[in-house]
Amino acid sequence: MYLTYLHTPELASPTLDTLYEMLRAQPEPQAHELATALELYARGSASGFAQQTNVDTTNRVMVFDLAALGADLQTFGMMVVLEEVWRRIVANKRRGVRTWLYVDEFHVLFANDYAGAYCQSLFKRVRKYGAAATGITQNIEELLESERARL
Incomplete structure (x- = not known):
């Protein structure tokens, strides 16, 4: 193909x-x-x-909005976005460019088992690749209910 x-x-x-x-x-x-x-x-x-894709992956700033995805595609959408973020971090490291990652509504990722596991792993790895990751939430209690997020 x-x-x-x-x-x-x-x-x-x-x-x-x-x-x-x-x-x-x-x-x-x-x-x-x-x-x-x-x-x-x-x-x-x-x-x-x-x-x-309708996302211009050559832009210095990328924004992904998954709010319009139906429940049946939420997990898949989160995984696609997280994988693209990781790919971008690795590519930036090769070019000697630092990456700043800001994740709004961070608690939503940890409400999903697959996305939460991937995000936990991603946040542990990014510093080695010259990236800085920040999770932003207005709902800290919901985030702290996730054992994975507390790690």
């Missing part, structure tokens, strides 16, 4: 919809099963991440 994109860098990166279409075009029944499993995320009500 990536060969076309690797040899033609001016093409936009493939999306989940690209994968869905390629799977549907395959003759194997296993490919059709995978396409059927992906359909909700490529074409259905959970297709919010199936298109090219």
